[in-house]
Amino acid sequence: MQKILVLLLLISPLISAQESVVLQLKWFHQFQFAGYYAAKEKGFYQDAGFDVEIRQRDITSDAMTEVIEGRADFGVSDSSIIVSRLNGAPLVIASTIYQTSPLIFLTTQESNISSPYDLKGKKIMFQRSIDDASLQALLSLFSIKADDYQFVKHNFDDWAIIKGDADVMSAYRSNQPIHYKNENIDVNIIDPASYGVDFYGDLLFTTEQRVKQDIEGVDRFVQATRLGWQYALNNKQEIAQLIIDQYGSTTELPLLLKEAQVTEQMIKPLLTPIGAIFPERFKLITNTYRNLGMVPKNASLEGLLLDEYKSTPFKISNNVIYIISLVTLLLLSYIIFQIRFNAKLKRLVKRQTVKLEKNNVKLEERNNLLSKQKTELEQAKVIAEQANEAKSRFFANMTHELRTPLHGILNMADFALNEDSNVEKDKALSSIVSSTHILSNIVNDILDFSKIEAGRLEIENIDFSLNELIDTITKPLINVAVKKGLKFGVSVEDKIANVLLGDPIRIAQIINNLCSNAIKFTENGEISLEVTLKAEQKNEQTIEFKITDTGIGIDEAAQQKLFQEFQQADASTSRKYGGTGLGLSICSRLSDLLGGKLSFSSQLGEGSTFCYQQTFVTSGLTGINKKTSSTISLARCTVLVAEDNKINQVIITKMLEVHDANIILVENGKDAVVAFERQPIDLVFMDIQMPEMDGVEATKQIRQLSKGSEVPIIAMTANTMKEDIEHYLDIGMDGYLSKPFDREKLNRLLNIYNPNSLNLKKFATKLSDPKIEVSAKLLDICCQLKLMVPEANRVSLWVFKDNLQSIECLVCLDDKNNVSGSFELTAYDYPEYFDFIMNNQVLIASDARSNQYTKCFNNGYFEPLNIYSLLDLIFSFDNKPTGVICCESVEQKVEWQNEHIESLKKVADIASLFIAEQVSQK
Secondary structure, three states: OHHHHHHHHHHHHHHHHOEEEEEEOOOOOOHHHHHHHHHHHOOHHHHOOEEEEEEOOOOOOOHHHHHHOOOOOEEEEOOHHHHHHHOOOOEEEEEEOOOOOOEEEEEEHHHOOOOHHHHOOOEEEEOOOOOOHHHHHHHHHOOOOHHHOEEEEOOOOOOHHHHOOOOEEEEEOOOHHHHHHHOOOOEEEEOHHHHOOOOOOOEEEEEHHHHHHOHHHHHHHHHHHHHHHHHHHHOHHHHHHHHHHHHOOOOOHHHHHHHHHHHHHHHOOOOOOOOOOOHHHHHHHHHHHHHOOOOOOOOOOOOOEHHHHOOOOOOOOHHHHHHHHHHHHHHHHHHHOHHHHHHHHHHHHHHHHHHHHHHHHHHHHHHHHHHHHHHHHHHHHHHHHHHHHHHHHHHHHHHHHHHHHHHHHHHHHHHHHHOOOHHHHHHHHHHHHHHHHHHHHHHHHHHHHHHHHHOOOOOOOEEEEHHHHHHHHHHHHHHHHHHOOOEEEEEEOOOOOOEEEEOHHHHHHHHHHHHHHHHHOOOOOEEEEEEEEEEEEOOEEEEEEEEEEOOOOOOHHHHOOOOOOOOOOOHHHHHHHOOOOOHHHHHHHHHHHHOOEEEEEEEOOOEEEEEEEEEEEEOOOOOOOOOOOOOOOOOOOEEEEEOOOHHHHHHHHHHHHOOOOEEEEEOOHHHHHHHHHHOOOOEEEEEOOOOOOOHHHHHHHHHOOOOOOOOOEEEEEOOOOHHHHHHHHHOOOOEEEEOOOOHHHHHHHHHHOOOOOHHHHHHHHHHOOOOOOHHHHHHHHHHHHHHHOOOOOEEEEEEEEOOOOEEEEEEEEOOOOOEEOOOEEEOOOOHHHHHHHHHHOEEEEOOOOOOOOOHHHHHHHHHHHOEEEEEEEEEEEOOEEEEEEEEEEEOOOOOOOHHHHHHHHHHHHHHHHHOHHHHHOO
């Protein structure tokens, strides 16, 4: 009897402290639920007084049903809980876990389903009314109704879209795309968060009844769960192995660890504490559901979150009474057997004390971490508020800056129309041009800043003449300064090399901006631009551009934030002198991208000095050859232009008149179809957005006509996103001109779609098809080269890499029509060849073995391959060198003719227009 009482004394605290509860997961065992496994296996649930059974998903039911019907005490689900609560279900969100929902639509890349626009008419498999809130919100957002697609009930087979059970299926981003990638299957992910449907992910919930009866117990369960998640994210490999060993996961450890990385990205523990709840976000999610018609308009969020119940008076439950009774029994047992078991109890107390001290230390560390994160969040909030305030000032200033030149353009145009005197008309037109330049500069500043912010501003590395660049920059600036009564001095040190390697457009942008500011803020005196050599070593020169003025200067307070965006010296600066407040910020960021250094010194009332310093690679060339292209003739060709904007009509008409085309002009797609039916048309330029009928519908109708399939249709559009262009090509258009376009772009496009050259036009149309792989396009180009340059036995296509310092052979078609590639040449190994081809565009080597630019290839290239004659042509994309087409004669010497070069130019236009961007990103 005595031994039984002793055993009861030792184990009864453990028995009384443990409450058996069931946690129902929303899916099968995987790292998505790692925190719950960690909380159980590491004793966090036990310390909190719970014996937890973790159940994986039963495909015949769902987590919310299991909890509501009492088969589970807690559950895990997505933001569908909000929909259920708003529709009357007695559920309470106890804690957030995922700040972003892992639920996505998954398709294979072969299906060509890559956006919500593609979902109509497809077989879509998901759990309707179960874990589908964000997916339903996405479908509603894009007006995709239930009868717009074929619903397929989820069969819980990860490979359903491979087996053909569905075209699209719901999946968890945390693991299923990883499994497809592991099997080398390319997939497309349609993530609701990418389209603004950014809901909470996995949420821990229970019933309203349980919260009201035992809110303290629910809170303990929540805290233990959060500790489990913190442990799981800090010990990913341990918990991943646990999932395999104890929860029967068949996923291999490396894949589970990849799931762990994606899971951490969606929980965002570095941005916000695990379990942090932002009530305002639930309001936004609720408004989304209301706007999409998924819940009643008058539905209330009241009672959704656990914190709302914490003011409820504490009630003594049966469990508490049971615990008190057991404690009383233990106390009596302790008194009876106090003397005999005192030593044992002391040792037990000592062990428990040590354990509590360790837990207190851990708790203090976690509290310190939470405090630090809170401080960082508050600091980030202050920074964000300051940035928003600066942007607000900027947009207010922009309203004024944009309206000022627009006002000048509109009114001076009105004056010019009403003036009889040519002198007065010229003055008005001059004012219009001036205001247009101001407006253009403002727009360019905004666009450049946007590109830099997005990391999409490309930096070139090409040969340019420094003297020509300085002359081009300063000529218009000197005229502006003289009109203002200022002197403008320019000096360039003779020791500086005339030809340098760099980005002339961005360097000119920096120097022009600094000189323009000097003129703007100087009322009397002079401005000087001094270009000096600061340092020199082999093939490199460090050059300084120093701009000095005698203007108003900058006070010390303004100097501290001079290079920040949306900033000017003070509010009066923008009112008096104008400007966007972006110029110096853009200059500073450009200098970083170019590897340069921008500095300044200034005294208020005495003037300023700005210095830009950059190191350039020098070139042995004495000058830069200008590359020209002949104008394509459209004589005897009738061109149909559909454009509703009057100014754009004038622009495209004047551009086409240079090509001797017969032009028919209409203002909408409906008239375009009528004009096409009434008379023979050789080429169509189709605006996309027009009244009555847009360009897309007009193209579809033209393609249905008897001769509609033979005539090239070119889209004219400001929509240049890849998906937009692919859509235009898919519905029957052959090519596109992105607005605004210039004569050179139009000329190159006409070279390809010239109605007088049908074979080349058909070839270009084939290459424009986005469904054809890049590798197939490259091979087609080589085949076409052999047809157009029959003397060439071997042809190859190369692409520039590493800022034009190397070229890689993408594909080579040899004399036996065998295909190969993956060769690379560097400018370091073959400097003569690179210098010549970059500055002369065409390299003709009648005897390749002895030519001074190619003789360096003799031992490793020409001799082994029996190459006797070489014809290389460089091609460009948007005036940027992109690649080289190479034609070679094997075992015979060929004297290349001019028609060979012209043939290469035509193929180069096609290659650069359709694939240069793609292969350069390879």
